[in-house]
Structures are given as C-alpha cells and as structure tokens.
Amino acid sequence: MTETQVGDMAPDFTLPSTVGEKVTLSDYRGKKSVVLLFYPAAFSGVCSTENRQCAEITSANPSNDVVILGISVDNLWSQRAFGETLGVTYPLLADFHPRGEVAKKYGVYNEERGVAKRTAFIVGKDGRVREIVASEAPVARDIPALLERARAA
Numbered sequence: 001m002t003e004t005q006v007g008d009m010a011p012d013f014t015l016p017s018t019v020g021e022k023v024t025l026s027d028y029r030g031k032k033s034v035v036l037l038f039y040p041a042a043f044s045g046v047c048s049t050e051n052r053q054c055a056e057i058t059s060a061n062p063s064n065d066v067v068i069l070g071i072s073v074d075n076l077w078s079q080r081a082f083g084e085t086l087g088v089t090y091p092l093l094a095d096f097h098p099r100g101e102v103a104k105k106y107g108v109y110n111e112e113r114g115v116a117k118r119t120a121f122i123v124g125k126d127g128r129v130r131e132i133v134a135s136e137a138p139v140a141r142d143i144p145a146l147l148e149r150a151r152a153a
Helices: 045-060 076-086 101-106 143-152
Strands: 014-016 022-024 033-038 066-072 092-094 119-123 129-134
Touching: 014 092, 033 045, 033 101, 033 143, 045 066, 045 076, 045 143, 066 076, 066 143, 076 092, 119 143
Parallel strands: 033 066, 066 092
Antiparallel strands: 014 022, 033 119, 119 129
16 A cells, blocks of 8 residues: 655545546646545544534635545445535545545555545645645544645645
C-alpha cells in the first residue's frame, strides 16, 4: 500500500456518488480545491458529527473554490441514506467495490478493520496534496479549521 504525501499528485479515481452518477477527482483539476474526507463508517457517531458539521458550514458559507468529497467503504445505498439523514448536499462516494480501493491508493485503508482511516486530504487546484489531516478513530477532526485551510489552499 502506497502512502500519499504532501506535495504528491493526488491519485486519480472515479467512484459512484450520491450526487450525479459518478465523480472523478481529476475533473476538478484547474477549477477547484478538493477536500477528500475519508471516514470509517456511515452512521457512526463521529462520522455523523463531522459530516453534519461539513454540511452546516458549507450551506451557511458556500464556497465556489472548494468541493468536499466524503469517502467511505460503505455501499452507495448506505451513503445515500446517510447523506439524506444529515442533510449533506456534497457528494458522498462509495469506495465499496473493490472494497477500499481508493483508500488503499491514499494509504489510509485499515486492513484489520476493513474501513478507511479518519483522514482528510486537501488537494489544491493543481491536483497536488497540500495538507493531510489524520485523526484516530474515536477523535473528530476540527472541521471548521479544515475547511478554512482548504479555502486558503
């Protein structure tokens, strides 16, 4: 498993999405910065809190320069229900089959638990990783600070 580092080109991917049919990371290159918000499991406590915060912040203070892509190994149906429950309007992506393939590209797949590690990648408009914010499973990331740094990227 390769670990993506700050300064690397973000590995490209295409995944099924709750917004539209599929999302391809490279479609944003040259247009927007991207926050890849990897989280272990839809409907878990911390994952719900973080995604709810993202949804609230982006609806109260929308940005035309930054897009959030939530990614977990849950299937698309779970992601849709999760997003609807929380009022999430940004894409939630299903890294379900093959399980964790994108998380593995980024070096954030937990083989033992079969989930993505709680990690965010801020990807600049040039497609390079600007910052990596990781947190152990029971600890939430500082979502307001994360989104603020993404807007400055």
